[in-house]
Amino acid sequence: MAVEKSYEIDGAIQGTPLVVKDKSGSTYVFFTINKEPGALYGITTDGDKVHTVYTPIESQQNWCMASVSISADGNLFYSNDSHTLFAVKLAEKMPATGEYNSSRLLLSSFFFVLAASALVIRAKRKKVND
Structure with missing residues (x-):
């Protein structure tokens, strides 16, 4: 090598x-x-x-x-x-x-932001409850 x-x-x-x-x-x-x-x-x-x-x-x-x-x-x-x-x-x-598909990218980005927001909210709630 x-x-x-x-x-x-x-x-x-x-x-x-x-x-x-x-x-x-x-x-x-x-x-x-x-x-x-x-x-x-x-x-x-x-x-x-x-x-x-x-x-x-x-x-x-x-x-x-x-x-x-x-x-x-x-x-x-x-x-x-x-x-x-x-x-x-x-x-x-x-x-x-x-293949590049702007509408699919936009939809994927929306779901990504939604999922990330849910994780942040869940993490904050868990921290408050602990």
Whole structure:
């Protein structure tokens, strides 16, 4: 076994990187770095640069040890120490594991927010009752 390529990363990757191959056969790697701002990063295996895919707004920035997950329609999910779960929709040219459908994305986003709200409410009630 031999190392084909290495990338310089400014920090420690403590979660498991997500490797995705798109319809054209291009391979992408997504990961988080355990430092502020708790962003999502990506590389293409045929490129030499680490890209910032998503940076949280200032109030949601924090350290991050999370692994990245992907849904069937290509949304990336991760969390950081701000207690926020992020759902990041990628651009068309990035890994497409399904067809882009804006109405389906809107409906999925609505149910995601509804489920997240229910979890927050349940957690607050449990904390008050304890």
